[in-house]
Amino acid sequence: xxxxxYKRGFLRVLEVMEYEQMEKATSIDLAFYSKVVYPFExxxxxxxxxxxxxxxxxxxxxxxxxxxxxxxxxxxxxxxKNTRYKxxxxxxxxxxxxxxxxSPTDADLHRFCTFYNSFAKQKKIPPANIDKLxxxxxxxxxxxxxxxxxxxxxxxxxxHYLVKESAVLLYSASGRFDNAEMxxxxxxxxxxxxxxxxxxxKAKGIDWYNFGGLFxxxxxxxxSSINRFKKEFGGIEVNEWKLLHAQSxxxxxxxxxxxxxxxxxxxxxxxxxxx
Numbered sequence: 001x002x003x004x005x006y007k008r009g010f011l012r013v014l015e016v017m018e019y020e021q022m023e024k025a026t027s028i029d030l031a032f033y034s035k036v037v038y039p040f041e042x043x044x045x046x047x048x049x050x051x052x053x054x055x056x057x058x059x060x061x062x063x064x065x066x067x068x069x070x071x072x073x074x075x076x077x078x079x080x081k082n083t084r085y086k087x088x089x090x091x092x093x094x095x096x097x098x099x100x101x102x103s104p105t106d107a108d109l110h111r112f113c114t115f116y117n118s119f120a121k122q123k124k125i126p127p128a129n130i131d132k133l134x135x136x137x138x139x140x141x142x143x144x145x146x147x148x149x150x151x152x153x154x155x156x157x158x159x160h161y162l163v164k165e166s167a168v169l170l171y172s173a174s175g176r177f178d179n180a181e182m183x184x185x186x187x188x189x190x191x192x193x194x195x196x197x198x199x200x201x202k203a204k205g206i207d208w209y210n211f212g213g214l215f216x217x218x219x220x221x222x223x224s225s226i227n228r229f230k231k232e233f234g235g236i237e238v239n240e241w242k243l244l245h246a247q248s249x250x251x252x253x254x255x256x257x258x259x260x261x262x263x264x265x266x267x268x269x270x271x272x273x274x275x
Contacts, residue, residue, distance in 0.1 A: 002141055002163040006131035011254065015132070018164045022056075022245055029251035033243040036063060036166070036210065039236055055252060057244040057259050060270035062216050065166075066209035066235045068202040075198060078234030083191055090192035094185055095150040098196045104144045109133050112144055112171075115154055119173035128159075128171055136161050142170070145197055147189040156190040158197060167201040169212035194233065213240070217266040242267075 002017040005028070012028045019033040066075065076084060090096060101108055109130060117127040136142045146157035156174040160167040174186050198209050211230045214237065218224040246255035262268045 002136075002139070002161065004132060004135040004139070004141075006129060006135050008129060008132075011250070013132075017161065017168070022243070025247065029246070029248045030254060031243075031245040031247055033241075033245065035241045036065075036164075037239045037241070038065070038208070039238060055246040055255060057255055057262070057268075058271040059242040059262070059265075059267040060216075061240045061242055061267045062214040062237060063240045064211040064214055064230050064233075064235045064237055066198060066211075066233060067207070068198060068209055069207055072199065072202070075202075075234075076195075079195075080232040080234075083232040086188040086191050087195045090185075090188040094188060094192075096147050096155065096185070096189050096192070098193065099146050099148065100200055101144040103140060104133075104137055104142070106134065108144060109137065112146075112157060112159065115157060115175075116171055116173040119176065122176055133159065143167070143200075145193060145200070147193050149185070155186050156193050158193060160197065160201075162206070165206055166208040166210050167197070167206050168210040172212070191232075209235075211235070216270065241271075 001019060004015050006013055006015070008030075011030055013030050013032065014025050014028045015032040015034075016023075017034050019035055022031070022033060025031060068075070070078075079087070104112070113128045113130050113133070120127050133142065141163070142159055142161050144157065144159050147155045149155055154175065157172070158169060159171045161170050162168075172190075174190050175182075177183055177186065201209055211233075214227050214230060215223040218227050244255055244258060246252040259268075
């Protein structure tokens with residue numbers, strides 16, 4: 001289990017990864033819980049506060065796992081052949097370098113956030129949370145990896161957190177270039193980055209590489225493309241429970257608004273079918 005407290009705008013947040021049970025924490029507005037159902041585990045329902053069901057928003061999600069206990073050759077051969085070609089081309093022909101930072105400094109994290117937030121703005125997704133990253137870093141629970149080109153420009157980067165013998169992709173971003181050749185290089189570099197991450201985590205004795213989620217029912221060409229990219233690496237598709245627990249008046253207002261926002265999403269509908 002991994003716990004981190006941070007601010008999200010004006011909200012005080014507790015996040016618990018691979019939680020065992022929900023808890024009543026002090027001085028927070030919202031608690032986020034997540035739990036992956038690993039292949040060797042039973043499909044258990046999430047633990048819930050039965051007396052406060054209206055305060056809990058449940059989503060039944062999916063993610064993709066790579067079993068790093070397999071041999072390097074077996075993991076590589078399970079990757080789609082076109083992706084294997086791009087990884088090999090990036091390794092042998094592209095003038096790129098791989099870097100790994102096991103305990104990123106504040107300067108490292110700010111540089112990452114600057115890169116990621118530019119990507120997020122174009123993609124219209126939330127920016128990285130520096131408070132959360134620093135909290136995880138202080139527990140020695142995140143690893144930053146990135147690829148640069150021959151001019152030391154960052155092409156793509158990842159941050160994973162480590163929990164329950166797994167490395168979980170938290171943030172992933174790639175550079176935005178108008179040049180078609182650079183876009184192709186970045187596409188290969190990003191695949192190579194995932195591959196190098198897998199090898200590094202395997203060498204550290206980590207059992208699972210978690211891609212950080214799949215869209216249950218991709219509704220656009222972009223979400224379909226993201227799922228397709230991840231599934232190029234093979235792996236095992238599994239379920240994941242995500243819970244949002246309101247723990248203050250402000251938290252209850254936010255939880256209600258969030259429930260209204262996601263009420264038609266397949267992750268929420270799947271959960272409603274269970275409860």
